[in-house]
Amino acid sequence: MKFKVNGEDVYASTGGRPFDKNKPLIIFVHGSGLTHMTWVLQTRYFAFHGYSVLALDMPGHGLSGGKSLKSIEDMAEWIGKVIDSVGYKEASLVGHSQGCLVTIECTSRYPDKIKTLSLMGGAGAIPMNPELLSLAENNDPKAVDLMMDWAHGPAGHFGGHPVPGLYHINTGTMLAKSRTIQNTLGVDFRACDNYKNGFEAAKKIKCPTLSILATDDKMCPVKEGKKLAALIDGSQVDIIDNCGHMMLLEEADRVLKVLKKFITSNYPPKI
Amino acid sequence: MSDKKKEISPKTYKFDTLSLHAGYQPHKNAGSRQVPIYQTTSYLFDDVDHAAALFNLERGGHIYSRISNPTVGVLEERVASLEGGTAALATSSGMSAIFLTVMTLCEAGDHLVVSSQLYGGTVNLFRLTLPKFGITCTFVKPRDTEGFKKAIKKNTKGIFGELVGNPGNELMNMPDVAKIAHDAGIPLIVDATYQTPYLCKPFEHGADIVIHSLTKWMAGHGSSMAGILVEGGNFDWMQNDKFPTMTTPYEGYHGLSFAEEFGPTAFTMKARAEGMRDFGPCLSPQNAWNVLQGIETLSVRMKKHCSNAEEMVKYLLAHESVAWVSHPSVPDHPDHELAKKLLPNGRGSMIAFGIKGGKDAGVAFINNVKLASHLANVGDTRTLVIHPASGTHSQMDEATLKFAGLSHDMIRLSVGIEDIDDIKNDFEVGFRAARKPRLVSNQ
Numbered sequence: 183m184k185f186k187v188n189g190e191d192v193y194a195s196t197g198g199r200p201f202d203k204n205k206p207l208i209i210f211v212h213g214s215g216l217t218h219m220t221w222v223l224q225t226r227y228f229a230f231h232g233y234s235v236l237a238l239d240m241p242g243h244g245l246s247g248g249k250s251l252k253s254i255e256d257m258a259e260w261i262g263k264v265i266d267s268v269g270y271k272e273a274s275l276v277g278h279s280q281g282c283l284v285t286i287e288c289t290s291r292y293p294d295k296i297k298t299l300s301l302m303g304g305a306g307a308i309p310m311n312p313e314l315l316s317l318a319e320n321n322d323p324k325a326v327d328l329m330m331d332w333a334h335g336p337a338g339h340f341g342g343h344p345v346p347g348l349y350h351i352n353t354g355t356m357l358a359k360s361r362t363i364q365n366t367l368g369v370d371f372r373a374c375d376n377y378k379n380g381f382e383a384a385k386k387i388k389c390p391t392l393s394i395l396a397t398d399d400k401m402c403p404v405k406e407g408k409k410l411a412a413l414i415d416g417s418q419v420d421i422i423d424n425c426g427h428m429m430l431l432e433e434a435d436r437v438l439k440v441l442k443k444f445i446t447s448n449y450p451p452k453i
Numbered sequence: 454m455s456d457k458k459k460e461i462s463p464k465t466y467k468f469d470t471l472s473l474h475a476g477y478q479p480h481k482n483a484g485s486r487q488v489p490i491y492q493t494t495s496y497l498f499d500d501v502d503h504a505a506a507l508f509n510l511e512r513g514g515h516i517y518s519r520i521s522n523p524t525v526g527v528l529e530e531r532v533a534s535l536e537g538g539t540a541a542l543a544t545s546s547g548m549s550a551i552f553l554t555v556m557t558l559c560e561a562g563d564h565l566v567v568s569s570q571l572y573g574g575t576v577n578l579f580r581l582t583l584p585k586f587g588i589t590c591t592f593v594k595p596r597d598t599e600g601f602k603k604a605i606k607k608n609t610k611g612i613f614g615e616l617v618g619n620p621g622n623e624l625m626n627m628p629d630v631a632k633i634a635h636d637a638g639i640p641l642i643v644d645a646t647y648q649t650p651y652l653c654k655p656f657e658h659g660a661d662i663v664i665h666s667l668t669k670w671m672a673g674h675g676s677s678m679a680g681i682l683v684e685g686g687n688f689d690w691m692q693n694d695k696f697p698t699m700t701t702p703y704e705g706y707h708g709l710s711f712a713e714e715f716g717p718t719a720f721t722m723k724a725r726a727e728g729m730r731d732f733g734p735c736l737s738p739q740n741a742w743n744v745l746q747g748i749e750t751l752s753v754r755m756k757k758h759c760s761n762a763e764e765m766v767k768y769l770l771a772h773e774s775v776a777w778v779s780h781p782s783v784p785d786h787p788d789h790e791l792a793k794k795l796l797p798n799g800r801g802s803m804i805a806f807g808i809k810g811g812k813d814a815g816v817a818f819i820n821n822v823k824l825a826s827h828l829a830n831v832g833d834t835r836t837l838v839i840h841p842a843s844g845t846h847s848q849m850d851e852a853t854l855k856f857a858g859l860s861h862d863m864i865r866l867s868v869g870i871e872d873i874d875d876i877k878n879d880f881e882v883g884f885r886a887a888r889k890p891r892l893v894s895n896q
């Protein structure tokens with residue numbers, strides 16, 4: 183569906199069900215240069231099982247209008263406004279990669295609004311490889327190719343997509359190239375590289391938190407994910423073997439199972 | 454992270470590796486190194502929730518082998534990876550891949566612009582069968598790039614062509630035709646059966662959907678019928694209102710908007726969820742496996758096909774019994790330069806040549822070669838020949854033959870990967886018979 187935040191069009195997938203304000207809200211926040219489509223194997227399930235879902239396209243990404251936001255802090259503020267704009271007082275957040283930085287920052291700023299926080303392939307900081315950052319800022323498609331290489335584990339590199347007939351690396355590449363690389367990936371990578379408040383923000387988080395990490399994640403290694411999780415009171419950690427940074431697609435079923443258990447027990451659906 | 458000065462480059466697997474490995478992980482299949490043949494019609498649901506989730510496309514997985522099958526899925530991912538596509542849907546034959554593509558794209562009342570040099574079966578589909586479904590076509594000669602533009606109407610939903618038309622070996626200027634299609638907000642669909650992704654990756658030249666008859670070079674062994682459609686993932690279905698069943702909540706699939714939910718894989722998702730569900734031309738797991746065996750050696754075979762073809766072109770050009778030779782590697786072929794650009798790894802293994810002595814000579818040649826197989830197929834590892842004027846098109850008069858790009862003296866040759874000397878020796882026998890056709894018995 184489309185709605186407005188700060189006067190700009192925002193697109194969000196509602197998971198294939200009409201948006202229903204009477205149901206608890208889960209907001210999904212994608213990673214650098216990507217779109218709402220990375221969440222398709224989680225969102226539809228929740229939408230069909232008692233939740234209202236918004237898998238957002240961040241400003242300037244996917245089908246949303248406006249320009250890409252330049253800092254993680256601005257993105258966190260913006261998520262707060264999304265919740266207001268759709269007429270909710272509270273929501274659960276799910277983030278992937280850069281989306282983890284955004285949701286950590288958002289949860290620390292709005293402790294009353296955020297009811298649960300789920301982090302996929304998250305870390306307290308995501309310093310960028312300078313060469314990758316520069317390629318993305320210079321609109322070089324090689325930035326996408328490198329990201330797809332590093333972001334995928336064996337499932338991505340060999341294949342074996344949970345949805346029959348889909349090929350991970352090329353699908354990811356097309357998502358990341360769907361808008362101008364320097365305006366999406368370039369701005370996002372810079373925002374990640376600049377963001378230093380992750381560990382401080384994490385210490386302030388009081389809501390139930392889940393981290394899903396993957397053994398073959400080269401972008402946000404397990405070690406970094408655990409460091410972050412250790413700072414969040416009572417946070418749960420789930421580690422997936424033989425899987426890369428794109429766990430939400432590479433091991434979509436496993437991610438959904440863990441997420442389902444965590445969200446339904448801490449923020450029950452309305453059926 | 455690292456601040457080493459060495460230039461970084463992606464280490465994603467390359468073509469030859471993908472042709473052996475893409476789409477399959479042994480550790481998820483009992484360690485079986487070879488792809489297992491999942492000879493089953495249906496798949497257990499964990500519980501009712503799982504069943505509902507699969508039907509609602511909430512989760513990925515298999516329900517029923519008409520819709521998808523794990524062995525077929527490996528083939529689909531493998532071809533998608535080789536083409537540089539986001540997704541693929543394998544079908545029971547090349548024809549059904551073309552039909553499903555059209556039915557996913559078009560509705561009654563829609564129109565397609567189609568290259569006139571196509572496989573004969575495809576011409577029949579577009580000219581005679583699709584009009585029965587209310588889908589009409591305008592044929593344009595492949596070299597008439599501007600003609601494609603002129604033929605586009607308000608209800609045109611795509612342009613369809615083969616890169617190298619058969620049997621005339623005329624090239625369609627794919628990059629230019631792609632631009633025409635995209636300026637009109639419609640996709641370009643390319644049947645790349647004759648090229649395979651080893652010779653040409655149409656997505657790199659602007660195509661949006663690629664089709665293969667896998668029956669041919671991709672499998673190579675001539676044992677199994679199969680087809681596939683592959684999606685490039687770059688076409689924006691939402692740029693206009695031409696494709697409502699892709700872009701708006703679609704009654705045909707529980708109110709799903711394929712383009713919004715599945716973006717770069719929307720077309721394949723719809724072709725499977727709707728097309729395969731309702732028309733059902735699914736590929737058998739055994740045939741998928743057979744085709745996979747062929748794809749493992751695609752590069753090696755295509756190199757030999759092309760080098761043998763170039764040798765045969767030289768041999769035929771120099772031969773006293775040959776009137777003319779058509780192959781894009783011949784320097785005076787009208788598309789020689791375009792072929793160099795679009796087919797840098799080789800110009801393919803389909804040759805057409807004219808035999809001196811016309812129809813009778815053609816008959817004698819075909820009846821006397823022994824190694825080359827006389828049959829109605831192309832792209833086998835074995836050398837194949839056919840004389841259209843006396844066989845497949847024998848009912849046509851001179852004028853009709855000409856319209857179809859054929860002539861009485863034309864022999865179509867699909868060069869195999871046998872030893873080149875053996876192919877030439879066999880042809881010598883054929884040519885000798887052709888020089889005195891009436892003296893040689895037809896057995």
Ligand SMILES: Cc1ncc(COP(=O)(O)O)c(C=O)c1O
Pocket residue numbers: 546547548549572574575615644646647665666667668678679680830831
């Ligand atoms: C270029 C081309 N496309 C499509 C087809 C149809 O494929 P199939 O015979 O697998 O149905 C053929 C078959 O000869 C072909 O040559």
